[in-house]
Amino acid sequence: MKIAAVAAGTLGVFALSIGPAMAEAYVKPGQGAGACPSGYVCLYDNLNLNQDDPGDVLVTNESLADLHPYHFGDRASSYVNKTGHYVVFYDHGDYQGGQQFVASGTSGNMPGSMGDDVSSLKILP
Template sequence: MIKKLALALPLALTAALAPAAASSAAPAAPFEEIQGHGLDACPAGSLCLYEHTNYNGTTDSTIVVVTGTINDLHNYGFGDRASSAYFNEEPAADRFYLHTDTNGKGEHMRFFPGKKLPNFHKVSGYTENGEATHVWMNDDVSSVTIR
């Protein structure tokens, strides 16, 4: 009887702990990194940040497909690297905000559904206090928020 209990106890503990281990798995990242170029490379319903101007031109390069808020793009190896963007979504969607600092801080620009921006050189944006201005966002995007 003791042998049976000794064998059954580890199995019971494993079964009891399995759901806890599964639920403690890290949540899916709010982005996916792909290679490509052009507007057609951006999946529907996504904001795509391109490594180079003109949507990576004619050369396949890094595209970050954003699906949620990212407080620090540096944590994913893409901080201060975006040079163009496309929000491939219908008008009913939320707005994305691209920020020069982490955690949704710093100068920013609003990205409405359908917006295309072939380069981030001196674009219309806002100061951290919400005042309209021209901002230099090329290779300076550090976080993305959704509102």
């Protein structure tokens, strides 16, 4: 009986360690694509991934219906997408308004007219 309980406990810990990453979003100072960890999409408050002008980076691995609580609504000028999925940028909160799709593995200044106009983002399955 003890062995079964220990084995079950060990398997439970193992299952937790290989589950999906915990959803998170935070802002930090940073520059360049290296400021964006694997599995995340990052928004930079200046052009060229903050390379020419140091600034903040919004780092997230979850969809965000409103960027304003992170002080990033209508602020992002460039991005890096390392999620492994398409990401959609919206110019209004709650995934509304104009949208731009960006593929995984891409980075650069905000596409189209989205520069300093993104208010929500969705990571597609």
